[in-house]
Amino acid sequence: xxxxxxxxxxxxxxxxxxxxxxxxxxxxxxxxxxxxxxxxxxxxxxxxxxxxxxxxxxxxxxxxxxxxxxxxxxxxxxxxxxxxxxxxxxxxxxxxxxxxxxxxxxxxxxxxxxxxxxxxxxxxxxxxxxxxxxxxxxxxxxxxxxxxxxxxxxxxxxxxxxxxxxxxxxxxxxxxxxxxxxxxxxxxxxxxxxxxxxxxxxxxxxxxxxxxxxxxxxxxxxxxxxxxxxxxxxxxxxxxxxxxxxxxxxxxxxxxxxxxxxxxxxxxxxx
Amino acid sequence: xxxxxxxxxxxxxxxxxxxxxxxxxxxxxxxxxxxxxxxxxxxxxxxxxxxxxxxxxxxxxxxxxxxxxxxxxxxxxxxxxxxxxxxxxxxxxxxxxxxxxxxxxxxxxxxxxxxxxxxxxxxxxxxxxxxxxxxxxxxxxxxxxxxxxxxxxxxxxxxxxxxxxxxxxxxxxxxxxxxxxxxxxxxxxxxxxxxxxxxxxxxxxxxxxxxxxxxxxxxxxxxxxxxxxxxxxxxxxxxxxxxxxxx
Ligand SMILES: Nc1ncnc2c1ncn2[C@@H]1O[C@H](COP(=O)(O)OP(=O)(O)OP(=O)(O)O)[C@@H](O)[C@H]1O
Ligand SMILES: [Mg+2]
Numbered sequence: 325x326x327x328x329x330x331x332x333x334x335x336x337x338x339x340x341x342x343x344x345x346x347x348x349x350x351x352x353x354x355x356x357x358x359x360x361x362x363x364x365x366x367x368x369x370x371x372x373x374x375x376x377x378x379x380x381x382x383x384x385x386x387x388x389x390x391x392x393x394x395x396x397x398x399x400x401x402x403x404x405x406x407x408x409x410x411x412x413x414x415x416x417x418x419x420x421x422x423x424x425x426x427x428x429x430x431x432x433x434x435x436x437x438x439x440x441x442x443x444x445x446x447x448x449x450x451x452x453x454x455x456x457x458x459x460x461x462x463x464x465x466x467x468x469x470x471x472x473x474x475x476x477x478x479x480x481x482x483x484x485x486x487x488x489x490x491x492x493x494x495x496x497x498x499x500x501x502x503x504x505x506x507x508x509x510x511x512x513x514x515x516x517x518x519x520x521x522x523x524x525x526x527x528x529x530x531x532x533x534x535x536x537x538x539x540x541x542x543x544x545x546x547x548x549x550x551x552x553x554x555x556x557x558x559x560x561x562x563x564x565x566x567x568x569x570x571x572x573x574x575x576x577x578x579x580x581x582x583x584x585x586x587x588x589x590x591x592x593x594x595x
Numbered sequence: 596x597x598x599x600x601x602x603x604x605x606x607x608x609x610x611x612x613x614x615x616x617x618x619x620x621x622x623x624x625x626x627x628x629x630x631x632x633x634x635x636x637x638x639x640x641x642x643x644x645x646x647x648x649x650x651x652x653x654x655x656x657x658x659x660x661x662x663x664x665x666x667x668x669x670x671x672x673x674x675x676x677x678x679x680x681x682x683x684x685x686x687x688x689x690x691x692x693x694x695x696x697x698x699x700x701x702x703x704x705x706x707x708x709x710x711x712x713x714x715x716x717x718x719x720x721x722x723x724x725x726x727x728x729x730x731x732x733x734x735x736x737x738x739x740x741x742x743x744x745x746x747x748x749x750x751x752x753x754x755x756x757x758x759x760x761x762x763x764x765x766x767x768x769x770x771x772x773x774x775x776x777x778x779x780x781x782x783x784x785x786x787x788x789x790x791x792x793x794x795x796x797x798x799x800x801x802x803x804x805x806x807x808x809x810x811x812x813x814x815x816x817x818x819x820x821x822x823x824x825x826x827x828x829x830x831x832x833x834x835x836x837x838x839x840x841x842x
Contacts, residue, residue, distance in 0.1 A: 360677065475696060482687050485679050489668060492650065493743075494691035539678045540723050 327565045337565075339459050340451035340518070344557045344571065346462035347515040347527065352553035353469045354508045355532035356546050360484035361504075365407075365414050366400050367528040369421060370509040373399030375521045376425040377513075378446055379432035389461075389513060396509035399425065404505055449520035449572030462514050469507060473546065476500065481542045520572050527553070530579040537590045552582050599625045600661070601747050601779050607646060607656035609639075616642050618803045620656070624747070629773050629780045631794035631810075633787060634821050638801045640783045641669055644751050647781075662779075665745025667736050669752050669783075675725040681735050682707050682720050688742025710738040714768060730761035737768070747779040748772070754786050762786065766793040787818070 331338045358367050377395030381388030403421065407414045433440055445453060473480065482490035483500045491497045512524050519527050535548035560575030567574075600623045607620040617639045624630055634640050645651040646658055648666050685707045686699055693699065711717045714734040719727065727735065733753050740748060750769075754762045766789055772778045784790045790797065797813050799806040801821040806813060 360674075478683075478686075478690065478698075479695065481679060481683065482690070485677055485684070485687075486673070488650075489687070492648070492666060493687050494694070496695070536676065536678060541678050541680055541683070545678045 327562055330565070335456075336452055336454065339454045339456055340571065341561055343451075343454045343459050343462055344518050344561050344575065345554060346459065346466050347511075347518045348531075348553035348557035348575075349550055350462065350466050350469055350511045351515060351519070351524070351527035352531040352549040353473050353546065354504070354511050355528045355530070355553075356535070356542070356549055357480060357484055357504050358508065358528050359532035359536060360542075360545075363404070364525070364529050365418050366403050366505065367508055367512065368525050369403045369418060369425075370396040370400040371512045371521045371524045372422045372425045374509070374513050374516065375446060376429040376432070378441075378516070379429035379436075382436050382441060383432045392516070393510055393513045395425075396513050397506050400505045400509045401502070404501075445520075446516060447520050447522045448570060449516065449518050449523060451518065451571050453517045458514070458517060465510060465514055469511070472503060472507065476503075477542060477546075480504075484542075518572055519575070523572050523576050526576045526579055530576075530583055531556075534579075534583045534586050537586050553579070556582055599627075601626045602647065602661070602781070603657075603659040604647070605657040605659075607643070607654060607658065609642060609646065609651065609654040615802060617646075617654070620800075620804050622798065622804060622807050624779060624781060626662075626746070626779050627773065627777055628796055629770070629794045630782070631790035631797045632781060632783045632800060633785070633790055633797060633818075634800035638821065640800055641751055643800065644749055644781075644783060647749060660747070662746030663743055665740035665743050665748040667733070667740045667748070667750040667753055670729075670733070670736075670755050673724075677725060679724050680720075681711070681716075681722045681724060681727070684724055684735060685710055685739045685742060688739040691743065706742070707738075710741050711735070713741060713772075714738045728761075729756035730758070730765065733757060733765060734768075741772075745778070747781065750780070750782040752783050752785060754784055754789065762789055769793065 327337075331341055358364055374392040374396040377392035378388045380395070381391035384391075399421070403414075403417055406412055406417055412420075430443070433443065442450070444450075479490070479495050479497075479500050482493070482495050483497050487497050487501075508528065512528070515524050515527060531549040531553040532545065534552050535545045539545035539548050556578035557575050560578045561571050563569065563578070564571035564574040602624040604623075605621050607617055608615075609617040620643065632640055632643070642651060644666075646654055647660065648664055649658075682704065686703065688710075689699065689703055689706065693703070708717060708720060711720055714737050716731060716734040716738065719731060719735060724732070724735070737750075737753070740750075753765060757765060769780055769782070770793060773780055782790070782794065791810055791813075794810055796808065797806070797810050798804060799813075799817050799821045805820045806817040808817075
């Protein structure tokens with residue numbers, strides 16, 4: 325049986341396939357801002373915070389995804405606030421707060437009575453957990469993100485290029501800033517089952533970092549990032565199927581291979 | 596405020612904690628003047644500029660501005676491989692007039708071309724920002740500042756990182772903008788020689804305004820007051836003054 329024949333037989337495989345494509349579009353879009361603004365640490369922070377949130381959701385018995393989303397957003401905004409204040413360096417913030425949210429997550433999980441979810445599934449993703457509802461949620465997020473990027477691409481570029489001057493020229497930088505932070509956080513939470521908390525950072529950095537090597541314009545960068553991300557997702561899923569390895573990890577390796585190849589073929593000759 | 600005054604500052608004070616950054620600044624700039632603002636590092640030049648363009652919070656005093664402002668910020672290191680083209684960077688200056696969701700059309704891109712032509716950089720239109728030289732970059736930033744159709748243009752150290760030839764032609768460009776468009780110019784600069792060449796009036800700032808006079812009235816003592824520890828600059832300034840007086 326081939327991958328595509330199986331996809332029609334096994335519902336979970338179909339869900340996982342569509343989810344991974346949607347995840348790759350969603351994360352690729354936001355990765356462009358993450359890379360241009362150099363806020364990789366915020367993505368990392370929000371991802372780890374969402375682990376604490378997921379665990380808390382399990383403990384108190386309400387929707388884990390909702391709690392994870394709230395904690396990821398709160399965390400991203402907190403880190404961005406402190407990093408702007410500059411009293412504590414971003415690297416210190418990461419060192420202090422990331423282990424804290426992981427520690428809290430593990431503590432919460434240790435209090436859960438009876439069935440506890442497999443921690444590994446959340447750290448590295450588990451496509452068996454992807455439901456149709458997840459695919460629908462991802463689809464909604466992708467539509468919103470695509471609208472946001474197409475309607476506000478100028479504002480996003482100006483904000484990434486020079487926030488102060490963007491504001492000077494009348495851009496509502498606050499709106500862009502918070503939309504981006506919320507977008508990144510929600511993308512992470514929605515991607516956890518495919519990418520996992522540890523691996524999702526690669527989804528939020530690698531496509532744009534690779535695309536930036538080739539692109540001359542922001543539109544070009546977005547297009548390349550999405551293409552690279554979908555390509556890696558596709559290859560990763562198929563590799564995972566035939567080699568029987570975890571898809572999230574396979575996609576991350578594929579993203580890295582793309583980066584290596586393009587890095588060695590582009591020797592800073594952009595005009 | 597008389598009709599030909601475009602900018603009037605009255606009793607401007609700005610403190611950060613107990614630190615007096617600006618003290619009792621009062622002055623007027625008339626339409627069509629080319630004013631040089633000089634002073635040592637940390638004198639408060641950029642802070643004063645921020646107050647004028649409305650980006651400083653928490654100062655006391657009055658800033659009255661009659662006319663659209665154009666602003667060329669103090670150059671900072673920018674990321675050389677940022678994917679933005681010259682035309683998009685200049686179009687940033689047109690954003691305010693268009694507003695969100697109203698995308699640029701062919702008329703706007705024509706306008707961008709025109710602006711680049713004014714600063715003598717039309718061939719850079721499609722170039723990526725990162726490949727520009729320091730002088731080309733400043734011209735592009737000037738085109739962006741002109742996009743708002745300013746009556747007064749404020750420049751914060753536009754000469755930083757530009758070679759002597761580049762500086763001279765940049766100042767020539769500013770002088771011609773002043774002549775042809777009647778633009779008022781306020782320029783912060785550390786290049787005392789060129790300021791004396793290009794500007795009609797000079798303001799010497801070091802926390803307070805020590806002088807504000809016609810260029811030919813500025814004496815070496817005026818410079819000494821604001822620059823006293825910076826002997827190098829002082830000597831260069833003096834040399835230049837001597838040359839001026841010989842002419
Ligand atoms: N937000 C702030 N908080 C604390 N100090 C400030 C702040 N803004 C400015 N200063 C201080 O005010 C002083 C004036 O700064 P400013 O940037 O205006 O100087 P400048 O004349 O433009 O110097 P340079 O020639 O180096 O550009 C400096 O001592 C600076 O440290
Ligand atoms: Mg300054």
